[in-house]
Amino acid sequence: MAQEMEDPQELWAQCLLNIERQVRPQSFTNWFKQTSVSHFDQDLLVIQVPSAFSAAWIEEHYLQMIQSVVWEETALTPNIKFVVAQAPQSIGHQVPPVEQGEGDSARDEQEVIEAAPVQSLNKRYTFDEFIIGDSNRFAHATALAVANSPGKTEFNPLVIYGGVGLGKTHLLQAIGHHAYNHNLAEKIVYVPSEKFMRDFVQSLQDRNSIGEFQSFYRSADILLVDDIQFLIRGEQTQNEFFHTFNALHQSEKQIVMTCDSPPGHLDGLGDRLKSRFIWGLATAIDAPELETRIAILHKKAERNGIRISDDVAALLGNHIRSNVRELEGTLISLMAYCSIHKKELDLEAAQHIIQEQGPSPSEVSIEAIQQHVADHFNLTREQLVGKGRQRDVVTARHIAMFLIRTLIEGSHFTTIGLHFGNRDHSTVIHAVNTVGERYQNDPSFARLVEDLSNTIRRQSR
Ligand code: ADP
Ligand code: MG
Numbered sequence: 001m002a003q004e005m006e007d008p009q010e011l012w013a014q015c016l017l018n019i020e021r022q023v024r025p026q027s028f029t030n031w032f033k034q035t036s037v038s039h040f041d042q043d044l045l046v047i048q049v050p051s052a053f054s055a056a057w058i059e060e061h062y063l064q065m066i067q068s069v070v071w072e073e074t075a076l077t078p079n080i081k082f083v084v085a086q087a088p089q090s091i092g093h094q095v096p097p098v099e100q101g102e103g104d105s106a107r108d109e110q111e112v113i114e115a116a117p118v119q120s121l122n123k124r125y126t127f128d129e130f131i132i133g134d135s136n137r138f139a140h141a142t143a144l145a146v147a148n149s150p151g152k153t154e155f156n157p158l159v160i161y162g163g164v165g166l167g168k169t170h171l172l173q174a175i176g177h178h179a180y181n182h183n184l185a186e187k188i189v190y191v192p193s194e195k196f197m198r199d200f201v202q203s204l205q206d207r208n209s210i211g212e213f214q215s216f217y218r219s220a221d222i223l224l225v226d227d228i229q230f231l232i233r234g235e236q237t238q239n240e241f242f243h244t245f246n247a248l249h250q251s252e253k254q255i256v257m258t259c260d261s262p263p264g265h266l267d268g269l270g271d272r273l274k275s276r277f278i279w280g281l282a283t284a285i286d287a288p289e290l291e292t293r294i295a296i297l298h299k300k301a302e303r304n305g306i307r308i309s310d311d312v313a314a315l316l317g318n319h320i321r322s323n324v325r326e327l328e329g330t331l332i333s334l335m336a337y338c339s340i341h342k343k344e345l346d347l348e349a350a351q352h353i354i355q356e357q358g359p360s361p362s363e364v365s366i367e368a369i370q371q372h373v374a375d376h377f378n379l380t381r382e383q384l385v386g387k388g389r390q391r392d393v394v395t396a397r398h399i400a401m402f403l404i405r406t407l408i409e410g411s412h413f414t415t416i417g418l419h420f421g422n423r424d425h426s427t428v429i430h431a432v433n434t435v436g437e438r439y440q441n442d443p444s445f446a447r448l449v450e451d452l453s454n455t456i457r458r459q460s461r
């Protein structure tokens with residue numbers, strides 16, 4: 001999708017938003033906030049940094065991440081160079097200001113409320129880009145049926161459930177794209193359930209905005225709710241969702257949801273909602289079989305204008321079995337490696353990447369991190385997530401939250417709070433920032449955190 005080149009600063013600002021999601025707030029402030037670019041095309045990206053030291057540091061610690069981010073955002077794999085900017089005080093003004101810790105929630109806030117219908121959808125998540133195999137054939141077919149006749153099929157609501165990284169969000173958003181592109185619905189709202197909850201809570205806090213909240217969600221022609229397992233947190237939110245659901249369903253508007261398990265198995269979800277969810281259809285996505293994994297690899301490579309041989313696809317497809325997101329990540333690393341080192345993208349390069357590849361962060365579970373940190377501090381996991389305020393318990397708890405945030409891609413403050421006895425997301429933000437600051441200033445503490453992080457990653461292999 002290497003369309004005509006956009007403004008380099010714009011492209012970079014877009015990449016920075018993505019980078020901000022991947023690194024700690026403090027690191028973002030230290031290393032990225034002051035960057036700008038002087039050149040950005042398919043061959044070369046020149047990043048301006050304030051000092052030679054930061055150039056060296058960023059290159060050593062963040063080069064690979066920058067490559068994948070650039071690829072994700074622009075589908076380009078340019079060579080990346082760092083240069084020291086001439087006038088450091090004048091650079092960086094194009095970069096959006098960073099609100100520490102709150103960065104991502106502030107950003108999603110804008111996504112849905114202000115966005116025109118489908119702007120909050122990821123452009124890549126369309127039916128065209130989705131590879132069909134036995135593991136997802138039925139889910140795909142029902143999603144397509146719903147996208148073609150929103151609100152008019154028996155599949156209302158449609159619930160798509162399955163494990164992490166298997167394409168649930170992709171299919172959910174594909175419904176939105178399809179209906180929008182074929183003029184089958186005017187107002188399409190995509191919302192992760194955590195955001196639904198945040199918006200709702202916010203609307204209760206800002207006087208008079210509950211009406212706005214309700215009319216926004218209840219006027220959707222298609223409501224796409226991602227990861228409803230997180231709805232279980234609040235009774236009031238569930239209640240509000242129940243009414244939103246009824247209002248939409250009664251007026252034959254389409255509701256589609258994703259979930260990490262069959263909705264009937266969700267402990268903590270009220271019976272009223274459960275009974276609604278089985279009015280329509282629940283359909284599973286399973287881990288893709290080898291042929292599908294190989295087809296996905298070919299497709300993703302093709303999108304980037306390259307072709308990979310069958311033996312390379314088979315090697316990667318055999319190596320990563322259970323998660324499509326990781327399969328994609330490995331292919332990106334491989335492309336970046338070959339482009340930087342000017343190597344052929346062949347079996348040898350693929351073998352190299354597989355050997356080099358550390359354990360994949362997304363295989364680490366929240367529970368595993370909690371257990372590991374608890375063990376290290378001689379606590380039980382119950383103590384770690386409990387209410388105890390003794391100093392070492394609090395330190396351990398903060399470190400665990402920090403590690404979850406840094407090791408598990410896409411982990412939200414709200415989600416983390418849920419796993420620590422329903423703590424509020426602001427508590428988690430505070431904990432993560434506290435650890436981040438101490439990490440910068442206290443070398444022995446930094447070593448402890450790094451050691452824990454490394455062992456967790458090794459064990460999750
Ligand atoms: P989930 O929501 O189930 O955790 P996602 O929908 O975010 O997973 O998918 C993770 C990544 O894998 C996305 O980049 C998505 O495009 C890709 N992906 C998953 N399944 C497929 C598929 N069948 N065909 C093409 N890409 C897929
Ligand atoms: Mg998802």
